Amino acid sequence: xxxxxxxxxxxxxxxxxxxxxxxxxxxxxxxxxxxxxxxxxxxxxxxxxxxxxxxxxxxxxxxxxxxxxxxxxxxxxxxxxxxxxxxxxxxxxxxxxxxxxxxxxxxxxxxxxxxxxxxxxxxxxxxxxxxxxxxxxxxxxxxxxxxxxxxxxxxxxxxxxxxxxxxxxxxxxxxxxxxxxxxxxxxxxxxxxxxxxxxxxxxxxxxxxxxxxxxxxxxxxxxxxxxxxxxxxxxxxxxxxxxxxxxxxxxxxxxxxxxxxxxxxxxxxxxxxxxxxxxxxxxxxxxxxxxxxxxxxxxxxxxxxxxxxxxxxxxxxxx
Numbered sequence: 457x458x459x460x461x462x463x464x465x466x467x468x469x470x471x472x473x474x475x476x477x478x479x480x481x482x483x484x485x486x487x488x489x490x491x492x493x494x495x496x497x498x499x500x501x502x503x504x505x506x507x508x509x510x511x512x513x514x515x516x517x518x519x520x521x522x523x524x525x526x527x528x529x530x531x532x533x534x535x536x537x538x539x540x541x542x543x544x545x546x547x548x549x550x551x552x553x554x555x556x557x558x559x560x561x562x563x564x565x566x567x568x569x570x571x572x573x574x575x576x577x578x579x580x581x582x583x584x585x586x587x588x589x590x591x592x593x594x595x596x597x598x599x600x601x602x603x604x605x606x607x608x609x610x611x612x613x614x615x616x617x618x619x620x621x622x623x624x625x626x627x628x629x630x631x632x633x634x635x636x637x638x639x640x641x642x643x644x645x646x647x648x649x650x651x652x653x654x655x656x657x658x659x660x661x662x663x664x665x666x667x668x669x670x671x672x673x674x675x676x677x678x679x680x681x682x683x684x685x686x687x688x689x690x691x692x693x694x695x696x697x698x699x700x701x702x703x704x705x706x707x708x709x710x711x712x713x714x715x716x717x718x719x720x721x722x723x724x725x726x727x728x729x730x731x732x733x734x735x736x737x738x739x740x741x742x743x744x745x746x747x748x749x750x751x752x753x754x755x756x757x758x759x760x761x762x763x764x765x766x767x768x769x770x771x772x773x774x775x
Contacts, residue, residue, distance in 0.1 A: 459652050466641050466648060470678050473637035477503065478683035480631040481691045487624050493559060494607060496683070496694020497701070503635045504675040504695060505702040507642040508532050511672065512710045522722045525710060526578075528672065530730040531769065533571065533700045535673040537737050538765045540696060541758035542677070543684050551754060555689050557745030563697045564742035566602045570704050571735030573598065577720060578728045589718030592708035599705045642675040700738070726771045733768055737761060 481500050485492045512525050540552050556564055577591040584590065649671040676699050684692035711719045748757050 469641050473634045474678035475682040476634040482688045483627045492690025493694040496691040497698035500695045501698025505699045509706050512706050516714045522719050526727040529703050532673050534734045536696045541761045544754050544758040553748040554745040556741045561742045563606045567697050568735045568738035575731035584718045589720040592711035596708045646672050730768050
């Protein structure tokens with residue numbers, strides 16, 4: 457009972473700080489003349505994805521399980537896309553798929569291409585440079601190349617008519633406070649979730665895997681939903697795709713920390729197919745606005761994406 461009370465309290469903190477993060481993200485966009493989408497793809501996504509980074513480092517250095525690293529990161533990626541489906545059910549007046557295809561088309565395509573490259577790297581052997589896999593170096597270049605492309609082509613500087621009267625330094629300070637709360641609670645939440653799973657005897661069950669996987673990505677869900685509810689769709693969608701792109705960069709960061717060899721020496725078909733599925737969904741999302749126009753089509757596609765998430769998670773559990 458105490459663990460569940462603690463869990464609810466942590467969720468409350470994430471919800472409050474997530475709302476503040478999206479609010480001051482919009483203020484920062486307005487005051488600094490930076491696109492909402494760019495704020496979401498870079499700053500906010502880095503904040504919400506830091507728990508995955510530390511979890512990844514511990515997976516290879518403490519648990520010494522590279523398959524766990526890939527499973528957790530790719531599982532987080534597909535859950536991030538599932539967030540779009542979840543929001544589609546609750547935000548009835550907004551077609552998020554249309555917003556993606558109009559405002560985030562290049563971002564969605566590049567994200568899909570990055571994920572498919574991960575699938576390729578999992579099945580094709582590359583040489584290592586010291587203890588670092590060539591794949592990690594390529595992904596690092598891809599990451600910064602993608603940010604440069606979407607900055608130049610999709611998220612140009614904006615000049616909003618209604619600028620916030622609050623000083624930029626004050627906005628940055630409040631944004632930073634909300635970020636710290638999200639990071640700290642986001643890091644502690646998976647630890648608490650594992651304690652609950654053990655207490656409930658879920659550790660060896662699919663329910664336990666589903667619970668921990670969803671809890672790990674709760675910061676992204678809360679921040680994106682809070683932003684979308686306020687009408688900050690650039691921040692909401694940008695956070696989702698930015699988190700996926702940053703998650704892929706985590707492979708490179710962890711590889712630099714793993715001095716015993718490259719992390720890419722694994723054999724896992726479940727991780728390969730997860731990368732393929734997430735990459736396919738991301739590419740589909742880039743063109744989905746032309747297909748998904750009615751409320752019924754939104755619901756059908758959203759349910760299908762959620763089903764794919766459950767199937768991919770089941771595959772990782774079986775394997």
